[in-house]
Amino acid sequence: MMLRPQDTSTRERKNLDGLWRFALDGDRRGRDAGWFARRLDTDRELAVPASYNDLTAEAEVHDHVGPVWYQREVWVPAGWAGRRVVLHLESATHRATVWVGDAEVVSHEGGYTPFEADVTAHVTPGQPVRISVEVDNTLTFRSIPPGEVEQTAHGPRQRYWHDFFNYAGLHRSVWLYATDPAHLTDVTVTTGFAGTDGHVDYRVGWESGPADGAPDGTGGADPDVAVVLRDADGAEVATGRGATGRLTVPDVHLWAPGDGYLYDLELQLVRDGTVLDSYHQSVGVRTVRVDGARFLINEQPFYFTGFGKHEDLAVLGKGHSPAHLVHDVALLEWIGANSFRTSHYPYSEDVLDYADRRGLVLIDETAAVGLNLGMFGRRDQPTFSPDTIDDQTREVHAQAIRELVARDRNHPCVVLWSIANEPESRTAEAEAYFRPLFDVAREADPTRPVGFVNVGLAPHGQCRVSQFCDVIMLNRYYGWYSYTGDLAAAEDAWEAELRDWAGEGKPIIVTEYGADTYPGLHATTPTPWTEEYQVAYLDMNHRVFDRIAEVVGEQVWNFADFATTPGIIRVGGNKKGVFTRDRQPKAAAHTLRARWRGRVAG
Numbered sequence: 341m342m343l344r345p346q347d348t349s350t351r352e353r354k355n356l357d358g359l360w361r362f363a364l365d366g367d368r369r370g371r372d373a374g375w376f377a378r379r380l381d382t383d384r385e386l387a388v389p390a391s392y393n394d395l396t397a398e399a400e401v402h403d404h405v406g407p408v409w410y411q412r413e414v415w416v417p418a419g420w421a422g423r424r425v426v427l428h429l430e431s432a433t434h435r436a437t438v439w440v441g442d443a444e445v446v447s448h449e450g451g452y453t454p455f456e457a458d459v460t461a462h463v464t465p466g467q468p469v470r471i472s473v474e475v476d477n478t479l480t481f482r483s484i485p486p487g488e489v490e491q492t493a494h495g496p497r498q499r500y501w502h503d504f505f506n507y508a509g510l511h512r513s514v515w516l517y518a519t520d521p522a523h524l525t526d527v528t529v530t531t532g533f534a535g536t537d538g539h540v541d542y543r544v545g546w547e548s549g550p551a552d553g554a555p556d557g558t559g560g561a562d563p564d565v566a567v568v569l570r571d572a573d574g575a576e577v578a579t580g581r582g583a584t585g586r587l588t589v590p591d592v593h594l595w596a597p598g599d600g601y602l603y604d605l606e607l608q609l610v611r612d613g614t615v616l617d618s619y620h621q622s623v624g625v626r627t628v629r630v631d632g633a634r635f636l637i638n639e640q641p642f643y644f645t646g647f648g649k650h651e652d653l654a655v656l657g658k659g660h661s662p663a664h665l666v667h668d669v670a671l672l673e674w675i676g677a678n679s680f681r682t683s684h685y686p687y688s689e690d691v692l693d694y695a696d697r698r699g700l701v702l703i704d705e706t707a708a709v710g711l712n713l714g715m716f717g718r719r720d721q722p723t724f725s726p727d728t729i730d731d732q733t734r735e736v737h738a739q740a741i742r743e744l745v746a747r748d749r750n751h752p753c754v755v756l757w758s759i760a761n762e763p764e765s766r767t768a769e770a771e772a773y774f775r776p777l778f779d780v781a782r783e784a785d786p787t788r789p790v791g792f793v794n795v796g797l798a799p800h801g802q803c804r805v806s807q808f809c810d811v812i813m814l815n816r817y818y819g820w821y822s823y824t825g826d827l828a829a830a831e832d833a834w835e836a837e838l839r840d841w842a843g844e845g846k847p848i849i850v851t852e853y854g855a856d857t858y859p860g861l862h863a864t865t866p867t868p869w870t871e872e873y874q875v876a877y878l879d880m881n882h883r884v885f886d887r888i889a890e891v892v893g894e895q896v897w898n899f900a901d902f903a904t905t906p907g908i909i910r911v912g913g914n915k916k917g918v919f920t921r922d923r924q925p926k927a928a929a930h931t932l933r934a935r936w937r938g939r940v941a942g
């Protein structure tokens with residue numbers, strides 16, 4: 341249970357981004373040596389938010405395996421005396437332990453979801469405090485995503501089965517914030533409409549906190565919850581009392597693709613007429629539903645156009661950058677994309693907030709990528725076994741699903757959960773692994789469809805996991821990894837496979853199709869890696885999609901070129917971008933723009 345830090349009439353934040361002291365700790369000495377207890381012995385300072393990997397010119401930083409330490413001091417505002425003080429990290433990749441002064445305050449597993457600790461007892465308002473964070477990038481068979489560290493004569497080497505560089509560090513903002521001891525802890529909103537009336541169901545959590553002087557520690561009377569819903573102009577639309585309730589919105593302005601209309605739900609925790617805590621939750625009133633092979637938003641058939649993306653930038657790595665967010669969304673709008681998938685992990689919450697406001701539609705994915713040992717040459721070992729990915733991994737995966745849903749369920753932009761990308765899905769072990777995870781997702785959020793992304797190695801008739809999906813999501817590379825350079829044969833084979841899937845009667849989104857393209861490489865005949873081939877490849881795919889009614893979406897792999905591990909099929913990274921890594925269009929961008937800007941939803 342967690343609310344994103346926010347400034348309100350009762351809350352105050354202090355942003356801790358900037359330069360932090362930084363040290364590598366490949367030998368894992370820091371904890372025992374008490375690095376948190378004194379000034380970190382280093383002359384390095386690195387930036388937060390950013391991956392640390394590309395911030396120096398040193399291979400030992402770029403290729404580091406194991407823990408690193410970040411440390412800085414911060415002045416705790418004098419005005420926070422008597423307040424509850426919380427340290428909040430938007431993410432730490434892939435796990436972290438945090439100390440405030442000498443006290444260990446929190447540990448967290450998983451690199452892309454937030455965590456926080458009540459640090460009131462460890463800080464003195466008006467005084468500085470030292471904050472130390474040990475961040476560990478190691479991937480194992482017990483982490484999501486999984487990986488394995490190989491000890492070599494030249495030190496540890498991290499192996500993993502996904503196609504993007506294992507960037508790590510503090511990728512998003514770190515905050516200190518203050519609330520009243522009595523505070524709101526959580527809110528869930530679900531929305532719907534009938535005719536011109538919208539409704540907003542809300543459920544609010546709170547804690548009364550230890551009250552000053554109250555002998556029973558309860559602070560006397562329980563506080564009450566009051567809520568006010570306002571429209572985008574600030575006009576009051578509805579009010580409510582109590583921790584749960586339904587608000588009615590007459591003449592509702594629905595949130596819809598391309599129309600990111602948001603109401604503001606103000607939550608107040610009130611005792612004896614005093615507002616102890618106030619929090620603002622934006623609300624888009626909309627519905628999502630699968631009906632046969634149609635994907636309905638607000639009961640209207642929706643056709644997804646767009647991309648699989650990455651959080652990936654020169655220098656910053658996976659560090660969040662507001663400027664790049666604005667620019668990427670500008671390019672999405674320029675090209676006529678109405679959606680993207682947060683491949684292959686949960687993105688910064690700023691991305692989701694902005695997508696809400698721009699009316700962009702998101703497929704929201706966990707970091708469960710690379711649960712497929714066979715794909716990267718490990719054919720000797722089964723993916724799911726007591727020695728590889730096992731029940732313990734599944735618990736970590738389940739927790740990743742719960743944390744993703746807890747973080748993102750109030751975002752109208754999210755219309756579909758993807759619980760994994762391209763796992764092994766042909767065996768009974770895969771079926772047994774995934775069945776309960778779909779239950780976890782549906783229990784966490786009964787209001788949205790759930791799926792996973794199927795890989796070409798598990799075609800129709802062989803995949804044992806797609807039976808659990810509301811929507812079939814397929815990554816296919818006909819004309820690239822198979823039928824390379826032969827788009828005519830690729831077209832036949834692709835159409836045949838898609839028609840098999842269409843027989844399931846579920847909506848199909850093609851979540852990846854793409855061709856590596858070296859910008860500036862040209863040919864008159866269809867030659868892989870040229871800009872002309874990427875155009876021809878996309879045209880072929882689009883002909884196939886347009887012949888099959890069950891296809892309700894096309895998301896090209898990838899929005900932009902991105903960094904990978906070194907490999908003989910990667911030239912300075914993955915080059916399937918429609919934009920280069922520095923966001924210049926390849927020829928295919930104009931092809932997509934012509935197609936998508938002409939398309940009407942449905």
Ligand code: GCB
Pocket residue numbers: 502503504684761762815852897914916
């Ligand atoms: C895939 C993966 C994606 C890769 C892509 C490729 O199927 O989902 O992570 O980058 O193929 O380019 O090979």
